[in-house]
Amino acid sequence: MNKLSVKNLYKTYFDGESNTSVLNGLTFDALGSKLTAVVGESGSGKTTLLNLISTIDKPTKGEIIFNNTCINNSHHSEPFHDYGFVFQFHYLVNTLTVAENILIAAEIINQPKQDALDRMHNFAEQLGILHKMNNYPFQLSGGERQRAAFIRAIINKPSLVLMDEPTGNLDQENSKKLQELIISIMHEQDSIFLVATHDKDFADRADQIIAL
Numbered sequence: 001m002n003k004l005s006v007k008n009l010y011k012t013y014f015d016g017e018s019n020t021s022v023l024n025g026l027t028f029d030a031l032g033s034k035l036t037a038v039v040g041e042s043g044s045g046k047t048t049l050l051n052l053i054s055t056i057d058k059p060t061k062g063e064i065i066f067n068n069t070c071i072n073n074s075h076h077s078e079p080f081h082d083y084g085f086v087f088q089f090h091y092l093v094n095t096l097t098v099a100e101n102i103l104i105a106a107e108i109i110n111q112p113k114q115d116a117l118d119r120m121h122n123f124a125e126q127l128g129i130l131h132k133m134n135n136y137p138f139q140l141s142g143g144e145r146q147r148a149a150f151i152r153a154i155i156n157k158p159s160l161v162l163m164d165e166p167t168g169n170l171d172q173e174n175s176k177k178l179q180e181l182i183i184s185i186m187h188e189q190d191s192i193f194l195v196a197t198h199d200k201d202f203a204d205r206a207d208q209i210i211a212l
């Protein structure tokens with residue numbers, strides 16, 4: 001079973017004038033097929049935590065272990081690619097269509113094209129954005145972009161899915177649809193799903209809640 005362990009994690013930012021410390025020794029485990037919600041007020045360190053786990057950034061102290069390999073500590077980080085990230089500000093490439101944005105992730109790991117297309121089609125249909133696949137991101141609403149970014153993050157069946165406010169721009173009905181899809185994929189793949197969210201309904205569905 002997939003397992004992520006966060007041990008005694010600290011992050012201190014220095015912006016040239018003052019220090020900001022977050023996480024303050026955070027320790028927890030997250031398991032495959034389980035939804036872990038990360039909650040806390042704005043500025044409490046949710047995005048910081050996801051950035052550290054994804055190895056985009058390094059902790060000041062502490063370590064992150066994925067399936068017995070230390071992927072990130074203050075001294076070194078192993079290359080780690082088996083994750084999908086739904087960023088708070090989605091970061092779709094504006095010069096590519098939505099479909100191209102999603103499929104490029106599959107091309108990078110040489111996923112058979114038809115498999116990727118089938119998965120994309122299926123998820124886009126479930127999330128109600130199939131008719132937007134040939135549009136460019138700037139032609140989509142915030143919530144439509146968010147759903148597209150979600151599909152991009154899961155197209156390669158990653159073992160670890162990091163989601164930063166994935167329902168932040170969605171109405172209740174679409175948020176529910178996305179939650180259902182997340183839970184069904186999570187069980188299908190034994191993936192660890194970690195979601196930073198202010199959405200209380202979503203956090204209530206989690207198997208565990210990490211409060212920062």
Ligand SMILES: Nc1ncnc2c1ncn2[C@@H]1O[C@H](COP(=O)(O)OP(=O)(O)OP(=O)(O)O)[C@@H](O)[C@H]1O
Pocket residue numbers: 013014015020022040041042043044045046047048049088
């Ligand atoms: N690169 C940086 N340099 C300096 N301070 C930073 C940097 N990135 C984040 N911070 C500070 O660290 C704290 C945690 O930021 P973070 O983005 O992790 O919060 P968050 O919990 O995701 O908030 P939100 O709910 O608003 O998204 C904030 O006080 C922020 O100002």
Ligand SMILES: [Mg+2]
Pocket residue numbers: 046047048088164
């Ligand atoms: Mg954030």
